[in-house]
Each structure stands twice: as C-alpha cells, then as structure tokens.
Amino acid sequence: MTTPTLAGYIGPSRAMSRPMGDSHRRFLQAMMAKGIINEQEARALHRHCCDAHNAHCAPDRLDEFIDVISSHLQPMFMQIRKGMSEEDGLPYYALVNMAETDVTRMSSDYADNELELFRKTMDLILGSETGSVSSTDILNSADSLQTKKLKKSETEHLLSRLVMDKWLNEKRGEYTLSTRCIIEMEPYIRTMYQDQVKLCHICHNIVFQCQICENPTCGIKIHNPCVARYFKGRAEPRCPACDDFWPHEIPEVRRLQSQSRR
C-alpha cells in the first residue's frame, strides 16, 4: 500500500529538482479551487492525495510536500504560502499569485473604480488603530473616487463581493482584511504602506487586527490570538515592552479539538 515514490529519494535534496507526482498535482488542483485552506484541511488533503495515488505519505512532512509544489509553480510566479490568521491564530495555506503582468491585470475581476475603492478601504484599515473599518466610513470614501463614482447600492454590492471572493471579512458592519488577502498582499502592503505597517510584538508578523498598548510612548501592537497565548495564566497582564498595565480584555486561547490531541 505505502509504496514510497522513488523520485523522493533520488537526486539532490533541493526541492526544486524533485519532480511532482499526481499526489502533488491533486493537492494543487484543490488549492486552485479553494484559494485558501487551514492547516487541518491541508493535512487531511495531503493524506487524501497521497492515498489516491498510492504515494508514501509522511504527515509530518506537509511543508516539504508543499515546497515541492511551490518550487514548480515558481516559474509561473505562483506559490503556496503559509500564514497565520488574525482571527483564530491558526496557520493557513494560500495559493498566491506574484505576477505583475498584463495578463493578471487583465484577468481582474474588478473594474477600475472598484479597485480604487478597495485601495481606499485598505488605506482606512492601515490607518486605523485596530485594523478594521466601518461600512459607513467605506461608503463615505466612495464619494471621493477619482475614477468613476459608485452609488451606495453599488458600493454595498461590491463589499459583499469582496467578502465572497475572500478579500475582506465582515463582522457587524466592521470590515477587516481576510487571511488570504494578508498572505497574498503582504509584500505589496509592506512596500506601499512602509510607514504605517506595524509588526506584532510577539510573533513579529505584520499586524492589523490587534490590541494596542495605551502607553503613548510605547504603543506596541499584539495580534488578538497572540495576546491570548501570551497572557494566558498571568495574574496581572503587563505590556511586554514597557511593563505598563495591559488594560484590554484578554481573549481566550482558541483551539481546534484535533490540535489539542497532539
């Protein structure tokens, strides 16, 4: 049953030179259909793909398996990138496109004024303290579009499309950048918003939705899931940078059942 693929053991150790098998191709096809999956789904998918093609499955080698795919995607300016969700603090894998060619621009699912509104939404989110923006603020910014004005109903429709296409998340009228958006856009955001981008004091990744130290001379940001993990079990939460009292409510550590087993 578990026939190790010879290819995996022959040749140089660099993933680049390792050929893909049908198990890799099946995995990639699922990623193309979904765009983003969490780590648990990725593990289940990995097992499914290996079983389907009688390939040897090393569950602890998921990242290596994905690296093989990514190395073959690289000439097409695509990649499967890992990142953390700001919502649940769990790792996710997203298929991202790094091409900046005519083709990708042409393939755009959005009109120019729609893209402009999305850019304005990003400006607002980047400019906010805790990485979210209200629908009211977005609707107001729609009045100042340079390209072509969007009606209120059009803006609302666009926002729901952006949520459906997994660019934005929405909760009670507040919009945040989705995990997939952050994973894919991170290089862009780091370049375009150099002065505004903040890193989480705990995990050192880019941070949008967060808690912020209220000491004006400090002001460090920490992801909500990182806050939960860092302050868990501490009697009096204090800022890890300036030691001031941490005045926010500490969220609970979220865990997946299957993760707590390991």
Add this chain to the structure above:
Amino acid sequence: MTQRKRLSQGKAASAPRRSETLMGEEEDDDIPFTQPSTSQVQKGLEKLTPAQVDQKTAEVVQYFLMKDQKKIPVRRADLVKHVVKEYRNIYPEIMKRTARTFEQVFGLKLVEIDFKNHVYILINKLETLEGAPVRSPSNPKMGLLFVILSVIFMKGGAVKETLVWNTLKKLRVDPGEKHEEFGDVKRLVTDEFVRQRYLEYVRIPHTEPLEHEFRWGQRAELEVSKIKILEFMGELHDRDPQSWSQQYKEATTPSSSSQPSTSSQR
C-alpha cells in the same frame, strides 16, 4: 484560483477594463495569424533569452488558468493578440512549453477542440474521486450537469429539451424558478454549460413552435466517463450496468471522436 486584480498603483488604474464576452474578446478584425515554420521558430528563439521565453510561457499559462476558472475555451486569435503578441514568431514553442507545464505541474491537458478556429480547453487528467476532504464550490453544479449528461447518454445521445426540464422538475429543480444553489437554472444549462462546452443546445430543424435538443459537448466527451454514468444509473435503478447493452458497448469502446486529441500546437 488566484488570478485577479493587482493593485499596482497607477498602472492598474489606467489599464482599460476589458470585458469578457463568451469567447474572450471576440473581434474578428484580428491580424491573420500564420503558423511560423520550424526554422522561423528556431531563428526567433536565437534572438531571445531563455528568461524571456519563460516569462512569456508563464503569461500564457496564467491566461489559460484564468479562462479555465470559468471553463471558457481559449481562441488562438485572442491568445496571440492579447498575450503572445510580439512573440508570435515562436508561438509553437510557447504552446509546447505551456502544454508541458500543464501536464507536469497541474495535471491538466491542453486540448484543441476546434481545428478550424483553433480553440483550446484544459481538461483534467486526474480522475475525480469521492471523499475529497476539501470541496470545491462548483460541485453542486457539476452534480446537476452529471444528471443531464446521464439523461442524454441513456437516451442515445440527443434529447429534446422538454425531457431534460421534466427530469429536473422531478428532482425539484424548476427551470422556471430561481434556484437557491443554481440561480437561473435555464441560463445555467443552456448558456453556461454550453459556453463551457459541456453541452450542446441546438435547434431541431423544421419545428413549429421552435424546439431545441441537448447533446454532449466536447468537454463532456473528453472529461466525463460513460462507465461512471452507467454505474450511477445502475445504482439508481438497482440494475446491472451491462444490461443496458447498447450504452455499455458505447461506454467500453471509445469512439474516435471522444479521443482527446493531444495537440499542443497547431
């Protein structure tokens, strides 16, 4: 998949918005494209760096993937005009590499389905399996399509549309009503599936009032297993698939028209 907006400032904002019509950008005033000869290709390649050829191949791959998301066939004329452009002199080489990439990386096969107008689609080389832990959002539509293809196949290859609508109604999918999963069912079946080349929807000549019939489209012939359909029917009717002798014969002897024509270039 991943193709979509780029937020590169300025450039993206000034790029004209292209509308996607049925077959991509259908403009018949294309510059006529003549297939370059092997020696022309050779000469062309000598003038280019390998990186340039790789880059162009990547663009062609992306273009196909983007069209394939909506299962829209790609016309050679559009491909040359919008993507290949000044690399048209090495077009066969680029298509060869594109086809190789699809096979080796994506498990997809580039197939020319129309030799006159040079139209291409991607078909999946990997068998569809049950129990995939990650479900793709298009699955319910594919279920509906499978039912329609089954009806057509069991009735000998062509059925009047009324039969299809009646079958769907029995499954509580009314073409006259908006379905919560499929939306406008009639549009999905007669337009989307047809555009994607899963179905053919043709007028029956000399009918008054006008009548249409459904047949299998080229993509269905290439992608859908007739044996799977028979097995499905067998389960549904609790019957041995082999007892439909005519259909069983057709399902087990591949006709020449249903053979994938491996053409990466032409």
